[in-house]
Amino acid sequence: MVSRRKKNAILGILSGLIILLVVGSCVAISVPTIKIHAPSLIFNRYTIYPFRTILEHCGSVVTWDKQRHEITIQKGSNSFNLSITTDQIQGIPIYVDNKYIGKSPLQKRLFAGKYEVVARPAGYAGSIRYLTLKAEDAKDKQIVLPVDQHSYQDFLDEIIRLGYTPIRVMDYYNHVPTTKKTIVLRHDVDVSAEYALKMAEIEQARGIKSSYYFRWSTVDPEVIKKIRAMGHEVGLHYETLAFYSEEIHLKSAQDITAAVQQELRSRLKFEIAQFKQQFGEMYTIASHGADENIRLGVTNYKAIMEGENPNDYGIIGTAYGSITEHFTYMSDVGGIWDPFPYPKLENNEGPFYILIHPIHWATSYSLQTQSP
Numbered sequence: 001m002v003s004r005r006k007k008n009a010i011l012g013i014l015s016g017l018i019i020l021l022v023v024g025s026c027v028a029i030s031v032p033t034i035k036i037h038a039p040s041l042i043f044n045r046y047t048i049y050p051f052r053t054i055l056e057h058c059g060s061v062v063t064w065d066k067q068r069h070e071i072t073i074q075k076g077s078n079s080f081n082l083s084i085t086t087d088q089i090q091g092i093p094i095y096v097d098n099k100y101i102g103k104s105p106l107q108k109r110l111f112a113g114k115y116e117v118v119a120r121p122a123g124y125a126g127s128i129r130y131l132t133l134k135a136e137d138a139k140d141k142q143i144v145l146p147v148d149q150h151s152y153q154d155f156l157d158e159i160i161r162l163g164y165t166p167i168r169v170m171d172y173y174n175h176v177p178t179t180k181k182t183i184v185l186r187h188d189v190d191v192s193a194e195y196a197l198k199m200a201e202i203e204q205a206r207g208i209k210s211s212y213y214f215r216w217s218t219v220d221p222e223v224i225k226k227i228r229a230m231g232h233e234v235g236l237h238y239e240t241l242a243f244y245s246e247e248i249h250l251k252s253a254q255d256i257t258a259a260v261q262q263e264l265r266s267r268l269k270f271e272i273a274q275f276k277q278q279f280g281e282m283y284t285i286a287s288h289g290a291d292e293n294i295r296l297g298v299t300n301y302k303a304i305m306e307g308e309n310p311n312d313y314g315i316i317g318t319a320y321g322s323i324t325e326h327f328t329y330m331s332d333v334g335g336i337w338d339p340f341p342y343p344k345l346e347n348n349e350g351p352f353y354i355l356i357h358p359i360h361w362a363t364s365y366s367l368q369t370q371s372p
């Protein structure tokens with residue numbers, strides 16, 4: 001686990017560097033032979049590989065002197081047409097040396113020199129952007145590579161920079177005033193309490209409070225205690241219908257009769273009471289979408305809570321339902337932003353309701369295990 005994480009961290013840092021090396025190096029090759037002393041990070045095939053591939057695509061001959069830690073590049077062009085395209089999502093702001101040059105897709109001529117090209121703000125694994133670097137004298141050769149490495153830290157720093165204030169789901173029900181700059185920030189802890197804790201710490205370091213919903217399979221009393229102590233909200237990520245169906249084997253949505261619905265409601269009330277007893281006061285709950293829900297085509301919210309008065313369940317509201325109608329909803333379900341948030345954040349299309357799953361951001365944690 002440790003070594004895999006370490007490797008991920010190294011690869012992550014490297015992908016972050018790729019763009020700098022790519023553009024800088026390709027464009028800088030205006031003399032027949034140049035030598036670059038390798039930075040300390042270049043020490044194995046993982047690092048040399050993309051670097052070499054890119055340069056070779058640019059028409060260079062690259063040799064790597066292991067002993068002297070030196071890369072030699074021969075031949076190359078001195079002017080490139082930089083064409084930036086993005087994977088599915090368009091309109092990502094592109095910066096060259098911190099200067100905004102436009103939104104993707106776009107073209108830019110770069111002359112000899114070193115450039116830092118960033119597609120920002122950073123997204124994450126599910127929304128990797130690609131950069132295509134095409135040498136003018138080798139039109140048929142294209143290089144496609146991930147543009148940047150991204151983290152939850154970057155995401156938060158960006159929303160702070162844009163002037164947004166995240167709130168918890170319970171704050172909404174407690175009538176905390178909202179503006180266009182409000183973000184209801186919610187997390188469904190589907191897989192790992194450990195990742196949720198890491199995310200909570202990253203938020204706390206920035207004075208952000210959000211809502212964490214734990215499944216019975218991810219509850220961890222120690223983690224919940226810590227997350228609560230940071231001021232975050234903790235609630236139940238309920239999957240009552242899925243549990244019931246696994247036990248009783250509902251064939252289809254038609255099997256959810258009024259009697260079944262009554263049973264589900266009383267089961268959920270019991271679960272909420274249990275959760276409070278074990279983990280402390282809880283104000284809101286969030287429905288979990290299990291495979292069983294997909295099979296039945298019915299959410300827990302729809303089967304149980306829709307039309308119900310949350311007060312009858314000992315809570316003040318639910319994370320689904322009418323709340324979402326008051327906000328621009330965005331999520332990272334399946335590890336892919338839907339919709340891609342940054343243009344909307346920049347265009348002030350708020351207030352927002354953002355659902356983020358700690359598991360989808362887990363690899364970015366490994367980059368910053370020391371300081372949240």
Ligand SMILES: [Zn+2]
Pocket residue numbers: 188189190237287288289
């Ligand atoms: Zn879930």
